[in-house]
Amino acid sequence: MRDLPDPEKAKPCVLVIDDDEAVGWAIASRxxxxxxxxxxxxxxxxxxxxxxxxxxxxxxxxxxxxxxGDEVAFALSQDPRTARIPLVYLTALVGPDEPPDLEGVFGDHPTVSKGASTEELRDIIATALGLPDDV
Structure with missing residues (x-):
């Protein structure tokens, strides 16, 4: 009998890079x-x-x-296998209710607060992935 595909592998992958392990766990749970x-x-x-x-x-x-983070972005941009992966900065430098006023400070990558709502995180990820608004 043939193995069925793993449904987890079918989901779009989001890589979270943060020195605080709790941030990765929180985003994964959300x-x-x-x-x-x-x-x-x-x-x-x-x-x-x-x-x-x-x-x-x-x-x-x-x-x-x-x-x-900007060093990570630079390293990723130097490898053709990772250069086209959209990167979004995740930061505590802005609060969840503040508009990220970091445009151009760390390159042309969008920025989202670590305290952003689940809906806001989903929206910025969906936009980066080019998914429709109703995902």
Whole structure:
């Protein structure tokens, strides 16, 4: 008998890069129904894990020890296998009710607050993935 495809693998993958493991767990619990969330605490592994997991979008913290978010974005941009993956900065530098006023500060990547609502996270991920608004 043939094995059926894994339904988890059919979901779009979201890679969360944050030095705080709790952030990855929180996002996975909020988005796991619709997305396959892979959390990573070591930003130095971002390129390797991106090549392995082939995420549709990456949520990346800006302020991390050892490797900042803009350094992660640069490293990903240098590898043809990861350069086209949309990256969204995930930050505590803005509150959930504040509009992210970081346009151009860290490149041309969109920014979302770590305290954003589940709906806002879903919307920014859906936009980055090019999904219709009703996803």
């Amino acid at each position: 988005l796991g129904k619709d997305f396959r969330v892979v959390a990573l605490c070591d930003p130095a592994q971002a390129a390797q894990i991106s090549r392995e997991e082939k995420p549709g979008v990456i949520l990346c913290d800006i302020d991390m020890p050892g490797m900042q």
